[in-house]
Amino acid sequence: MVSAMESLGAEEIGAELGARATLVQISSAFCQPCRATRRVLMDVASMVEGVADVEVDAESHLDLVRRLEVRGTPTVFVLDASGRIVRRAQGQPRKADVIAALGQAISWTR
Template structure:
């Protein structure tokens, strides 16, 4: 009988943990503090000073959600004025992820043209929520 309770308890804990992870996936969060020593060189080199916002996607080689994120952010940046998307593979550069405080991939960090972190998203972003959060930092759209 004890074994049944252990199995049921494990299932409940797993269900709660899964629900929490699902709720956090793709959620836009406020910017973290800037790294003490500035941005790591690969990130600084990836920033587009001509764009209002650069989305830096932190990925790893065998990350399936990273491919989904790339497929979402690439076209989003192409059709949004002032938005640029860059993907950094940190498989062989874990120090970059460590310096940025990235614990999972994909993580997307939005930077202003001056290198200021604006926001970050863990997991696959939700395009409407991301655009809404970035709206104050992007050029105003002209409506007819």
């Protein structure tokens, strides 16, 4: 099981972490809910300065998928500024839930 204090770095997700928080989406090519999730995460990230939105292709990052015990796509991880996993959710998230999780991640870094 993934530890609540486990961290992800830029080298693992293939992009720089956000200064305040990072939204990481594990996706697959033919996943319809992944497209909608991508739009939600991009929208939320654009609303808050210092928040990065990163999409990781599950098929290209099997070691990471296994380590994080991802069982389906989309799976979203909310990271604080240091890359610690603050929240995890499987399936298409609601915008309000992403905003709430992001608020939690940002408050952890204060």
